[in-house]
Amino acid sequence: MTEMADLVIGYQNPLRDPADRRLPRIAGPCGLVIFGVTGDLARRKLMPAVYDLANRGLLPPSFALVGFARRDWAEQDFAQVVHDAVKEHARTPFRDEVWKQLSEGFRFVPGEFDDDAAFDRLRQTVEELDQSRGTVGNHAFYLSVPPKFFPHVVAQLKQHGLATSKPGAWRRVVVEKPFGHDLASARELNRMVDAVFPPGSVFRIDHYLGKETVQNILALRFANEMYEPIWNRGYVDHVQITMAEDIGIGGRAGYYDGIGAARDVLQNHLLQLLALTAMEEPVSFHAHDLRLEKIKALSAVRLPADLATGTARGQYEAGWQGGEFVHGFLEEDGISPISTTETYAAVRLEVDTRRWAGVPFYLRTGKRLGRRVTEIAVVFHRAPHLPFTATATEELGQNALVMRIQPDEGVTVRFGSKVPGTAMEVRDVTMDFTYGKSFTESSPEAYERLLLDVLLGDPPLFPGHEEVELSWQIVDPITGFWASGGKPEQYPAGTWGPDSADEMLARDDRGWRRP
Amino acid sequence: MTLDLTSTTSSRVAWAFLEARRVAGSPAMGMVLTLVIVADEDDCEYALSAATHAAREHPPRVLALISAPGSAEARLDASVSVGGTAGPGETAVLRLHGELARHPESVVAPLLLPDAPVVVWWPGAAPATPATDPVGVLGHRRITDAALEPDPIGALRERAMRFSPGDTDLAWTRLTPWRSMLAAALDSPPPADIVAASVGAEAGNPSAELLVHWLANRLKVPVNRTDTAGPGLTEARLTLANRTGDIALTRPDGVLAMLSVPGRPDRSVALKRRDTWELIAEELRRLDPDDTYANTLATLDSS
Numbered sequence: 001m002t003e004m005a006d007l008v009i010g011y012q013n014p015l016r017d018p019a020d021r022r023l024p025r026i027a028g029p030c031g032l033v034i035f036g037v038t039g040d041l042a043r044r045k046l047m048p049a050v051y052d053l054a055n056r057g058l059l060p061p062s063f064a065l066v067g068f069a070r071r072d073w074a075e076q077d078f079a080q081v082v083h084d085a086v087k088e089h090a091r092t093p094f095r096d097e098v099w100k101q102l103s104e105g106f107r108f109v110p111g112e113f114d115d116d117a118a119f120d121r122l123r124q125t126v127e128e129l130d131q132s133r134g135t136v137g138n139h140a141f142y143l144s145v146p147p148k149f150f151p152h153v154v155a156q157l158k159q160h161g162l163a164t165s166k167p168g169a170w171r172r173v174v175v176e177k178p179f180g181h182d183l184a185s186a187r188e189l190n191r192m193v194d195a196v197f198p199p200g201s202v203f204r205i206d207h208y209l210g211k212e213t214v215q216n217i218l219a220l221r222f223a224n225e226m227y228e229p230i231w232n233r234g235y236v237d238h239v240q241i242t243m244a245e246d247i248g249i250g251g252r253a254g255y256y257d258g259i260g261a262a263r264d265v266l267q268n269h270l271l272q273l274l275a276l277t278a279m280e281e282p283v284s285f286h287a288h289d290l291r292l293e294k295i296k297a298l299s300a301v302r303l304p305a306d307l308a309t310g311t312a313r314g315q316y317e318a319g320w321q322g323g324e325f326v327h328g329f330l331e332e333d334g335i336s337p338i339s340t341t342e343t344y345a346a347v348r349l350e351v352d353t354r355r356w357a358g359v360p361f362y363l364r365t366g367k368r369l370g371r372r373v374t375e376i377a378v379v380f381h382r383a384p385h386l387p388f389t390a391t392a393t394e395e396l397g398q399n400a401l402v403m404r405i406q407p408d409e410g411v412t413v414r415f416g417s418k419v420p421g422t423a424m425e426v427r428d429v430t431m432d433f434t435y436g437k438s439f440t441e442s443s444p445e446a447y448e449r450l451l452l453d454v455l456l457g458d459p460p461l462f463p464g465h466e467e468v469e470l471s472w473q474i475v476d477p478i479t480g481f482w483a484s485g486g487k488p489e490q491y492p493a494g495t496w497g498p499d500s501a502d503e504m505l506a507r508d509d510r511g512w513r514r515p
Numbered sequence: 516m517t518l519d520l521t522s523t524t525s526s527r528v529a530w531a532f533l534e535a536r537r538v539a540g541s542p543a544m545g546m547v548l549t550l551v552i553v554a555d556e557d558d559c560e561y562a563l564s565a566a567t568h569a570a571r572e573h574p575p576r577v578l579a580l581i582s583a584p585g586s587a588e589a590r591l592d593a594s595v596s597v598g599g600t601a602g603p604g605e606t607a608v609l610r611l612h613g614e615l616a617r618h619p620e621s622v623v624a625p626l627l628l629p630d631a632p633v634v635v636w637w638p639g640a641a642p643a644t645p646a647t648d649p650v651g652v653l654g655h656r657r658i659t660d661a662a663l664e665p666d667p668i669g670a671l672r673e674r675a676m677r678f679s680p681g682d683t684d685l686a687w688t689r690l691t692p693w694r695s696m697l698a699a700a701l702d703s704p705p706p707a708d709i710v711a712a713s714v715g716a717e718a719g720n721p722s723a724e725l726l727v728h729w730l731a732n733r734l735k736v737p738v739n740r741t742d743t744a745g746p747g748l749t750e751a752r753l754t755l756a757n758r759t760g761d762i763a764l765t766r767p768d769g770v771l772a773m774l775s776v777p778g779r780p781d782r783s784v785a786l787k788r789r790d791t792w793e794l795i796a797e798e799l800r801r802l803d804p805d806d807t808y809a810n811t812l813a814t815l816d817s818s
Contacts, residue, residue: 011704013701013702014709014734015698016702019807020807021801022691022805023691023695026696026702028699055785057692061782061784062782096770097785098787100771100783133780134780
């Protein structure tokens with residue numbers, strides 16, 4: 001089951017049996033070192049996910065959690081921070097015995113990223129844990145820090161002998177998106193990390209891929225017989241992939257200005273969703289096979305010939321959204337009033353394969369849109385012949401299959417149905433499958449799944465560096481074109497983006513769904 | 516909302532389900548299975564609350580069958596709830612009076628969700644052969660609980676003798692955290708071969724009996740059982756060759772356990788005894804026959 005078992009040739013755990021499916025995958029003895037442990041992500045997502053994993057019995061008893069940050073904390077201060085984060089954000093109930101099991105493995109190392117003494121202390125801490133906790137040399141380093149610090153931390157890990165372990169044990173490194181801000185910087189980042197850690201040890205987290213509903217795209221497409229036959233240009237008219245947020249940039253001005261929606265969301269989440277929707281069936285769900293198909297799909301993506309009409313960008317302006325007045329992007333704290341950073345990005349892509357030739361994929365993302373929603377809508381052709389009078393089908397649209405990723409996870413099918421009554425009249429109705437609200441509360445959070453996969457060394461849900469680079473190859477020409485002139489069109493907060501995005505679809509005789 | 520029907524029939528109960536859904540405004544159903552609870556009046560409330568909890572993970576249609584054979588007149592009373600307290604699924608409490616109590620399957624069969632798996636759960640005493648019970652035969656999965664029988668280990672032996680694929684027992688479900696922790700302890704090779712094992716538990720604990728036979732079946736070593744003061748299971752010990760020591764998982768208080776492996780530091784492990792709803796949720800997660808349980812029972816039956 002685990003790496004440890006694989007490493008010792010000939011040893012088979014007598015208590016494990018593939019037929020025994022009640023037994024969960026438990027990570028082998030290991031530790032997790034979080035850099036940037038005082039950050040928002042660590043407190044809201046990582047620490048609660050660690051606790052939830054322990055509560056579900058999926059962490060080994062020897063698990064250790066090491067925090068590294070620029071704080072003058074003692075071990076108990078760190079434990080208190082984790083405790084508060086867990087109490088506030090964990091999805092499973094707080095249990096004293098689980099806390100006791102976990103907290104015995106907490107350590108804190110104060111220091112700066114350029115502080116050699118601190119990294120020496122980190123090495124000693126890790127070695128001490130191998131003895132006192134039995135983490136046997138297995139450690140994952142989670143870089144929950146701004147990308148500009150990646151080179152420092154990775155170099156320090158190498159210099160202080162933390163990047164390699166004794167034979168039979170592993171070291172892994174986890175990096176969060178953004179993986180660079182363009183192709184060149186992504187390559188530089190990959191080169192730097194790959195120089196220190198072997199390729200199988202680098203885990204790039206795109207938390208979207210850990211979501212149950214994203215994994216359900218694979219189940220829907222490849223576990224069913226009824227969708228695959230129509231999953232092609234013969235039946236599909238076009239595909240719309242939307243990730244809309246109702247919030248503004250909040251306190252992220254420093255990060256967001258100069259980055260924008262295309263780099264922040266389109267490059268990773270939307271293109272990953274496109275790849276999962278457009279790819280061929282992988283021969284297996286092993287990481288290598290799955291990545292292979294995603295890479296094929298991404299490498300077949302073609303940009304619009306005219307970027308001026310095939311893309312749209314916008315900035316939210318002040319307006320009323322959901323009952324409250326909100327500021328425009330250019331008035332946000334920390335944003336230059338002449339900033340040309342886009343908060344809305346849309347693009348019309350095509351996938352040059354036999355399956356998808358001529359089927360446009362419309363991608364859009366934005367902040368301060370009508371509501372928070374992420375979905376993939378596969379819109380089908382109209383029926384080639386309608387044996388009804390024209391008035392009977394006036395209200396009939398196109399069939400659609402919508403995979404709702406968040407917040408209301410599920411699947412919607414839209415089809416025509418007779419309106420009850422004596423006249424023959426056909427109108428669109430929707431049929432919803434919903435993962436119940438409570439259901440998703442008790443189902444694992446994306447970070448839980450991804451952290452466990454890191455500790456198990458199971459990479460299918462992590463994008464490989466080729467995928468990252470291919471995605472930048474798609475996004476770079478768009479952001480380059482935008483940078484070459486003009487500025488984003490304003491759209492009122494609480495609406496569905498700038499007019500140019502609607503015009504982009506109108507030129508194709510289509511329209512955006514209201515998700 | 517809840518609809519109460521007295522002196523009714525299955526088809527009117529089915530109508531009440533539809534009506535309640537229609538009034539609630541959500542005619543589409545996302546339910547994944549039918550859970551039939553066969554209980555008496557006393558067990559029913561606790562079983563329904565466990566089912567509602569478990570329903571958060573697996574939205575079911577719950578049919579609770581309560582037999583009241585004492586009364587003279589054959590009559591069906593029903594109380595149908597959708598939404599609200601019923602959780603994400605829907606619930607009907609069906610009270611079978613008089614002669615009707617002997618024909619519960621006639622009430623249940625028309626109310627099963629089309630084409631979805633059926634799970635039958637006896638939260639109290641269960642029939643001797645669940646698979647041939649008139650209601651049990653409708654189930655893909657039949658859940659019993661040996662721990663609630665007057666003679667738990669005797670009941671377990673009975674189940675082993677009359678086992679059919681699809682049978683399962685909460686005494687087995689309760690073992691999962693123990694089994695996964697022991698399996699995890701052996702993911703890396705032990706310092707020496709395992710030559711024997713022992714299980715300590717409260718006298719009469721059926722889960723301990725299953726653990727003994729699971730270990731014997733998987734490890735092919737003699738496994739003995741010792742009685743302790745409890746609560747429940749208190750320890751599992753794998754003895755290593757050449758006096759290397761024991762891999763031991765001990766839980767004296769029913770909450771926090773200690774895992775010791777020779778040459779490694781001792782570590783605490785949270786191993787709290789779980790609530791019934793958690794056990795039911797685990798059972799509903801997989802509805803195919805449990806081969807490991809079958810093999811364990813076979814070992815028990817031949818011992």
